[in-house]
Every structure is written in structure tokens, then in C-alpha cells.
Amino acid sequence: MKTLVLGLGNPIFSDDSVGFRVIQGLRDKFSRPGLTLMESSASGLGLLDLITGYDRVIIIDAIKTEGGQAGKIYRLNAENLSATRHLASPHDINLATAFELGKKLGIALPQEITIFAVEVVDVTTFSEKCTPEVEKAIPLAVTMIAEELGGD
Amino acid sequence: MRKITIDPITRLEGHGKIEIFLNDAGEVENSYFQVPELRGFEKFSEGRPAEDMPQITQRICGVCPEAHHMASTKALDDLFHVxxxxxxxxxxxxxxxxxxxxxxxxxxxxxxxxxxxxxxxxxxxxxxxxxxxxxxxxxxxxxxxxxxxxxxxxxxxxxxxxxxxxxxxxxxxxxxxxxxxxxxxxxxxxxxxxxxxxxxxxxxxxxxxxxxxxxxxxxxxxTHYTYYMGLVDENNKVNFYDGKVRVVDPEGREFAKYAPREYLEHVAEHVEPWSYIKFPYLKNVGWKGFVDGKDSGVFRVAPLARLNAADGMTTPLAQEAYEKMYSTLGGKPVHxxxxxxxxxxxxxxxxxxxxxxxxxxxxxxxxxxxxIPTAVPDEGVGIVEAPRGTLIHHYVTDERGVIKKANLIVATVNNAAAVNMSIKKAAMALIKPGKEITEGLLNRIEMAWRPYDLCLACASHNLPGYSPLPIAVYDSKGKLIKRFPEN
Missing domain, CATH: 1.10.645.10 (Cytochrome-c3 Hydrogenase, chain B)
Structure with missing residues (x-):
């Protein structure tokens, strides 16, 4: 099974680097055939290009929810995704729309997508460091993803 | 006063906010286009080797990294005199x-x-x-x-x-x-x-x-009657990568043409208390406010501006299409x-x-x-045309090539004054007392800025599609009367 773990974000905007940092953490202790670890700043259609051809994709990204607790990690699945797609459909092409587009066009898409999202604080200050609560969440997210991958 | 918020701007990379204020009669009084402040670029850059800048600066933007990479690389050519x-x-x-x-x-x-x-x-x-x-x-x-x-x-x-x-x-x-x-x-x-x-x-x-x-x-x-700016080659044809920056006036006549190093002689920045963005304007015309016309230093960049600022395209099919557009829309420049x-x-x-x-x-x-560069580095400016318009990178280093100062003017900032004007004008034309403010109407206002292909360089990849993107409308007492989406 071809698996992709994709860290999304921006390495120079503080907490937005969390996806990259988790991939780094995984890379330090995790390697197996058929597993690709990748960082990317892509969104929308760019994501479609990246996930094409994999059987399974795990995405790690930053998230900012109203009143959310910094460093909290959410595990979301395709069901959450379609629900949110319903909510956010009027707007920019999101992963769900990209996914639907891919399906319509007959592109080979993964059977399974899981999303880990870390609640962040600051994504507008130029820095390669995360804020303290988010920094603490990084090893935890690494462990969670390692466990997620464990059952392969 | 009634307040309408379109927040965040939909179908746009990064996050921004448009606020429209109505007077008691229900007409548009003013509107503001605001973007989040990105803090600390100067400090982040200081002390880094200049050669790192093409890698670093392209991370600023999730939309046009290649444009930053190229402007930065050209600034390095200039910096190292090579x-x-x-x-x-x-x-x-x-x-x-x-x-x-x-x-x-x-x-x-x-x-x-x-x-x-x-x-x-x-x-x-x-x-x-x-x-x-x-x-x-x-x-x-x-x-x-x-x-x-x-x-x-x-x-x-x-x-x-x-x-x-x-x-x-x-x-x-x-x-x-x-x-x-x-x-x-x-x-x-x-x-x-x-x-x-x-x-x-x-x-x-x-x-x-x-x-x-x-x-x-x-x-x-x-429609806005403004100056237009874009890079041109030695024959005044559109060029994305290199050349001089040409500015034409609202009648289409050449107003200025300058080499990258001279940009500060032509572009100055106006500060408004409500905006983190500084509004660039033509120094030699002057800032007269968010207004159209030849006496106003407001200029525009991006595809139409490039075509207006040039005399044509160097390739045959594009030239044909260029001529068709101008003949259809009544000649140059198109506003x-x-x-x-x-x-x-x-x-x-x-x-x-x-x-x-x-x-x-x-x-x-x-x-x-x-x-291979052999000269001592000091100062360099690189200008390219990003898809969204003229992009400027400017670095100053010590003799080892370590960054002392870095300044960027990105395309969306170059267009910022015009974007504000475009939103206000469309809002004034579309929002009328007694007329229901529908989602379709708000979209028609969004259509006034969408052509600029705004890139707020925020690149914060909050999980795509997770949070709903609300548009909220408030009455004159500040009470929410309409929200989109509804839940």
C-alpha cells in the first residue's frame, strides 16, 4: 500500500510550520518501504496533484477554530471532510472540492484520507519557531501519526 | 451606522476582510479593505546570507513562490554585480x-x-x-x-x-x-x-x-481611470522577467520608464491609520486620496495594467488577441x-x-x-512581473553578503489603493436604500476585486474547507441581520 504523510503549512510563519515540524519528527524516527513523508505549502488543486496515486493519505495541518485551545490535536476523517465541504462550498476550492473534482475527472485518488489538525495561535509572525503550546503538541502529533501508521 | 462585513474574503489565498459602512439612509458611506499584518520580516531576514533569500522569500506566499524566487534571484545578480x-x-x-x-x-x-x-x-x-x-x-x-x-x-x-x-x-x-x-x-x-x-x-x-x-x-x-505599471522590454513589449518599469497615464501616454534601481524615485508609500498595508503611489504625481484621474498618483499593476503599459506582445497569437481586446473595448488604455x-x-x-x-x-x-560573482556585494534590487503585478525585492548587505536591510513591495500592495477604490465604487453602485442585500449582490462586490487576483501573502494554511467562511451584515445598531452561510 502506497501511503503519503503530508505536512501542510508554511515553515516561516510561526505555528503555521507545525505540519512541517511533525513531518520532520516522523522522518527522524520512521521509515518504511511504501511510505512517503512530504512537506508542502500547497492548497486546493495543488493538493490534488500531490495526493494522486497514493492509496492512503494522512494530512497534518494547522487549524484555527473559534475559541480553540492552543495545541489541541483533532483527528478528522472523510466524513468530517464532506460535512465541512458542505459548509464551506461557496468559497475557495477546498480539499473536499478538489477531491470531488478529481473523482469526476477519473483521477486515481486515495481510498482513505485522515487529517490531523493542530490548533494554532500565531500564523502571521515571521519565525521558524512555534508558540509554546503548539511546540508541545508536536511530539504528541508525531506519536499519534506513528500509531495511525502502525496498523499497516 | 450599518456595517457589512465580508470576512474573510472568499476564494482568496490567506485571509482578509472587507468592511462596508452604510449611512443612516442606507447608502454606502465608506469601505475598507484590510489584510492581516505580517510581522517581523525585516528582523527575520537580518543576519542571514543573501543567497538564502530566494529560498526564504518564496515561502512568504503560498500562491506565487516562483515569482518571489525570481525577483530575489535577480536582486542577488544586482547585489553581487554579476x-x-x-x-x-x-x-x-x-x-x-x-x-x-x-x-x-x-x-x-x-x-x-x-x-x-x-x-x-x-x-x-x-x-x-x-x-x-x-x-x-x-x-x-x-x-x-x-x-x-x-x-x-x-x-x-x-x-x-x-x-x-x-x-x-x-x-x-x-x-x-x-x-x-x-x-x-x-x-x-x-x-x-x-x-x-x-x-x-x-x-x-x-x-x-x-x-x-x-x-x-x-x-x-x-471602471477606474488610473495610471498603469508594468515591465517592458527594449521595444516596450510586455516582459514578465526583465526590462524597465514603464508607467502610462490614464490617457495611455508614457509617464515614466525606469530601471529597477530607480524605483524609490518613482514610488512612495502612503500610510492610513486603519491599514497595515502602506499604499504605494506615484511620487511624481502625489497622493491625492483614493481617487481616479491624472492628478491622482494611484496606479494599477497586474495583467491589464501590463498590457496597458506596453505597446504589445512579442508573440504572434498573443499580439493578435491583444489587438482584438483593444479594438473591442474602444482602444488603449482599457480602464x-x-x-x-x-x-x-x-x-x-x-x-x-x-x-x-x-x-x-x-x-x-x-x-x-x-x-561566478567576484565583486563585493552591497545593495541590489530585483523586479519581475508576478502574475498579480510588479514585484520588487530590495536588499542591502555588508561586505560579506549578510543582509542588513530587506524591503519587498508585492503586487497586491501595489494594487492596494485601487482595490479599495474598486470595492467602494462597486458597493456604492450596488447597495441601495431599501434594496435587499443578497449573497448574489455581495458576490458582485467581490467581483470588483477578484480580477486583481489578490494574494495576501499570509499563506496560513488553516485546514482548507474546515471553518465556514462567514459574511455578516449588521443593522445601524450593530445587530446581526444576515449571515452567510446561515449555519
């Missing part, structure tokens, strides 16, 4: 042309297209790329995806990495092209020309043959903001044609790709 060999310059342009094809494709079909192909007031659930392919056909959808993927493949081949290239060095590039790669690029380039032609035909069929759309394009609500979509497609075709030319250039596979 002139790259001709094949290196051509390789840079090859990558840049592929980037322009991909980026313009994305903007037209994903962001702009739905308004026209589905209609400005079409149900929101249909006004997106899925609606577009349902209407125009899967085949076109497939061509959009293929064109993007193939051109990203060129960027990967030439630039060493997809999306974020690593090939720009002071004095040249890090990697030459082999014959096999060249052949592959030539084929993609030819396909891209066909796609560019097809896109203009789609625009012709769907937009230009629809009188309602043409009337909307030329309507006063979407209609919505015509920017047309100009973007003309540029898409131009970029594809350039790609063919460059892929067939005998020098393109030359191994002579680097001039």
Missing part, C-alpha cells in the same frame, strides 16, 4: 513562463471563471469549479488539470523542485537542461499554446457573446477592471508561446549557466 550568461537567463524565463501558464490557468478557471460561466448570482453551491465543469464539460476540466500539472512538471525539471524552485543563484542557475528534458518541455509548451487558444475561445463564447456580461464589464461600477480577466488569458497564451520559443532555442541546453 550578469548571468544568456542560457541562464533563458532557463529562468523558461521556468517563469511555465509558472505563468499554470498560475493564470488556476486564476481564470478556479477563481474568476465561476462568476462568468455560472453567472454572478448563481447559487453558491454551483458557482465553483465543479459547476464550471458540469456546464462546460469534463474535457475542459481535464485540460485545466493537465495544463497545471504539466507546467508544474516543467518547474520541477528546470527548478529542481516543484512549486518552490531551488535553482536561482547570483549570476545564473544551478542546473542545465538536457535534450530529453528539452523535448518534453517543447511538447508541453505546444499543448499549452492550444490550451491558451481554447481558453480565449471559452472567454469569447461565454463572456463576450453575452451582452449582459459585456455591459457589466464596461459599466461604470467596475475596466473586469477586462483584467481577458488580459490574463492573453498573457496565458503569450506565456505558452514564449515557452515554445524558449524550448526551441539552441542555447537552452547549453551548460554555460553561471557567471
Amino acid at each position: 550578469d548571468p550568461p544568456s542560457p541562464a537567463k533563458k532557463l529562468r524565463q523558461l521556468l517563469y513562463s511555465a509558472f505563468m501558464v499554470a498560475d493564470h490557468t488556476t486564476h481564470f478557471y478556479i477563481l474568476a471563471g465561476p462568476d462568468f460561466i455560472m453567472g454572478p448570482e448563481a447559487p453558491v453551491a454551483e458557482r465553483n469549479i465543479l459547476g464550471v465543469i458540469a456546464k462546460v464539460g469534463l474535457e475542459l476540466g481535464g485540460a485545466v488539470i493537465k495544463t497545471r500539472m504539466q507546467n508544474h512538471h516543467i518547474i520541477h525539471m528546470v527548478g529542481g523542485r516543484a512549486i518552490h524552485p531551488v535553482f536561482g543563484l547570483p549570476g545564473g542557475v544551478s542546473k542545465a537542461l538536457n535534450e530529453e528534458e528539452r523535448k518534453e518541455i517543447e511538447q508541453i509548451a505546444k499543448d499549452s499554446v492550444e490550451f491558451g487558444k481554447l481558453s480565449l475561445k471559452v472567454f469569447d463564447d461565454i463572456v463576450l457573446k453575452n451582452k449582459e456580461y459585456v455591459d457589466m464589464i464596461v459599466s461604470d461600477a467596475y 475596466h477592471t473586469l477586462a483584467m480577466h481577458w488580459a490574463r488569458l492573453i498573457e496565458l497564451l503569450y506565456a505558452a508561446e514564449r515557452l515554445v520559443e524558449l524550448s526551441q532555442d539552441p542555447e537552452i541546453t547549453s551548460p554555460d549557466i553561471r557567471t
Whole structure:
């Protein structure tokens, strides 16, 4: 099974680097055939290009929810995704729309997508460091993803 | 006072906010386009080797990293006083042309297209790329995806990495092209020309043959008489990569033409208390407020501005399309903001044609790709045309090439004053006392800024599609009377 773990974000905007940092953490202790670890700043259609051809994709990204607790990690699945797609459909092409587009066009898409999202604080200050609560969440997210991958 | 908030701006990378204030009579009094403040770039850059800047600055933006990479690389040429060999310059342009094809494709079909192909007031659930392919056909959808993927493949081949290239060095590039790669690029380039032609035909069929759309394009609500700015070559033709910056006045006459190093003699920045963005304006005209006309220093950048600021295109099919646009819209310059979509497609075709030319250039596979810098670095300015307009990188270093000062003026900032004006004008024309403020009406206001292809450089990748994107409307007491989406 071809698996992709994709860290999304921006390495120079503080907490937005969390996806990259988790991939780094995984890379330090995790390697197996058929597993690709990748960082990317892509969104929308760019994501479609990246996930094409994999059987399974795990995405790690930053998230900012109203009143959310910094460093909290959410595990979301395709069901959450379609629900949110319903909510956010009027707007920019999101992963769900990209996914639907891919399906319509007959592109080979993964059977399974899981999303880990870390609640962040600051994504507008130029820095390669995360804020303290988010920094603490990084090893935890690494462990969670390692466990997620464990059952392969 | 009633307050309308469109927050965050929909279908836009990063996050922004538009606030519209109504007076007691229910007419638009003012509007503000605001973006989040990005803090600490100067401090972040200080003390880093200048050679790192093409890698760092391209991270600022999730939308046009290639443009930052290129402006930064050119600033390094200037900083280290080195002139790259001709094949290196051509390789840079090859990558840049592929980037322009991909980026313009994305903007037209994903962001702009739905308004026209589905209609400005079409149900929101249909006004997106899925609606577009349902209407125009899967085949076109497939061509959009293929064109993007193939051109990203060129960027990967030439630039060493997809999306974020690593090939720009002071004095040249890090990697030459082999014959096999060249052949592959030539084929993609030819396909891209066909796609560019097809896109203009789609625009012709769907937009230009629809009188309602043409009337909307030329309507006063979407028109501003401003100066225009863009890079031109030695014959005053559009160039994305190099040349001088040319400015034409609202009547289309050349107002200024300057080399990158001279930009501070021509562009100054106006500060407003309500905005983190500083508003660039033409220094030699002066800041007169957010107003149109020859006496106002407000200028515009981006595709239509580039076409207005130049005398034409260097490639045959794009030149033909250029002439058609101006003859259809009543000559140069064209002041209609919505015509920017047309100009973007003309540029898409131009970029594809350039790609063919460059892929067939005998020098393109030359191994002579680097001039090693030997001079002491001090100060450098690099200017390119990003898809969204003129992009300026300016660095000052010590004698070791360590950054002391860094200044960037990005395309969206160059357009900031005009964007504010465009939103206000459309809002004033569309929001009337007693008229219900519908989602369709708000979208028509959004259509006033969408052509600028704003890039707020925020690049904060909050999980796509997770949070709902609310548009809230408040009455004069500040009470919420309408919210979109509803839950």
C-alpha cells in the first residue's frame, strides 16, 4: 500500500510550520518501504496533484477554530471532510472540492484520507519557531501519526 | 451606522476582510479593505546570507513562490554585480513562463471563471469549479488539470523542485537542461499554446457573446481611470522577467520608464491609520486620496495594467488577441477592471508561446549557466512581473553578503489603493436604500476585486474547507441581520 504523510503549512510563519515540524519528527524516527513523508505549502488543486496515486493519505495541518485551545490535536476523517465541504462550498476550492473534482475527472485518488489538525495561535509572525503550546503538541502529533501508521 | 462585513474574503489565498459602512439612509458611506499584518520580516531576514533569500522569500506566499524566487534571484545578480550568461537567463524565463501558464490557468478557471460561466448570482453551491465543469464539460476540466500539472512538471525539471524552485543563484542557475528534458518541455509548451487558444475561445463564447456580461464589464461600477505599471522590454513589449518599469497615464501616454534601481524615485508609500498595508503611489504625481484621474498618483499593476503599459506582445497569437481586446473595448488604455480577466488569458497564451520559443532555442541546453560573482556585494534590487503585478525585492548587505536591510513591495500592495477604490465604487453602485442585500449582490462586490487576483501573502494554511467562511451584515445598531452561510 502506497501511503503519503503530508505536512501542510508554511515553515516561516510561526505555528503555521507545525505540519512541517511533525513531518520532520516522523522522518527522524520512521521509515518504511511504501511510505512517503512530504512537506508542502500547497492548497486546493495543488493538493490534488500531490495526493494522486497514493492509496492512503494522512494530512497534518494547522487549524484555527473559534475559541480553540492552543495545541489541541483533532483527528478528522472523510466524513468530517464532506460535512465541512458542505459548509464551506461557496468559497475557495477546498480539499473536499478538489477531491470531488478529481473523482469526476477519473483521477486515481486515495481510498482513505485522515487529517490531523493542530490548533494554532500565531500564523502571521515571521519565525521558524512555534508558540509554546503548539511546540508541545508536536511530539504528541508525531506519536499519534506513528500509531495511525502502525496498523499497516 | 450599518456595517457589512465580508470576512474573510472568499476564494482568496490567506485571509482578509472587507468592511462596508452604510449611512443612516442606507447608502454606502465608506469601505475598507484590510489584510492581516505580517510581522517581523525585516528582523527575520537580518543576519542571514543573501543567497538564502530566494529560498526564504518564496515561502512568504503560498500562491506565487516562483515569482518571489525570481525577483530575489535577480536582486542577488544586482547585489553581487554579476550578469548571468544568456542560457541562464533563458532557463529562468523558461521556468517563469511555465509558472505563468499554470498560475493564470488556476486564476481564470478556479477563481474568476465561476462568476462568468455560472453567472454572478448563481447559487453558491454551483458557482465553483465543479459547476464550471458540469456546464462546460469534463474535457475542459481535464485540460485545466493537465495544463497545471504539466507546467508544474516543467518547474520541477528546470527548478529542481516543484512549486518552490531551488535553482536561482547570483549570476545564473544551478542546473542545465538536457535534450530529453528539452523535448518534453517543447511538447508541453505546444499543448499549452492550444490550451491558451481554447481558453480565449471559452472567454469569447461565454463572456463576450453575452451582452449582459459585456455591459457589466464596461459599466461604470467596475471602471477606474488610473495610471498603469508594468515591465517592458527594449521595444516596450510586455516582459514578465526583465526590462524597465514603464508607467502610462490614464490617457495611455508614457509617464515614466525606469530601471529597477530607480524605483524609490518613482514610488512612495502612503500610510492610513486603519491599514497595515502602506499604499504605494506615484511620487511624481502625489497622493491625492483614493481617487481616479491624472492628478491622482494611484496606479494599477497586474495583467491589464501590463498590457496597458506596453505597446504589445512579442508573440504572434498573443499580439493578435491583444489587438482584438483593444479594438473591442474602444482602444488603449482599457480602464475596466473586469477586462483584467481577458488580459490574463492573453498573457496565458503569450506565456505558452514564449515557452515554445524558449524550448526551441539552441542555447537552452547549453551548460554555460553561471557567471561566478567576484565583486563585493552591497545593495541590489530585483523586479519581475508576478502574475498579480510588479514585484520588487530590495536588499542591502555588508561586505560579506549578510543582509542588513530587506524591503519587498508585492503586487497586491501595489494594487492596494485601487482595490479599495474598486470595492467602494462597486458597493456604492450596488447597495441601495431599501434594496435587499443578497449573497448574489455581495458576490458582485467581490467581483470588483477578484480580477486583481489578490494574494495576501499570509499563506496560513488553516485546514482548507474546515471553518465556514462567514459574511455578516449588521443593522445601524450593530445587530446581526444576515449571515452567510446561515449555519
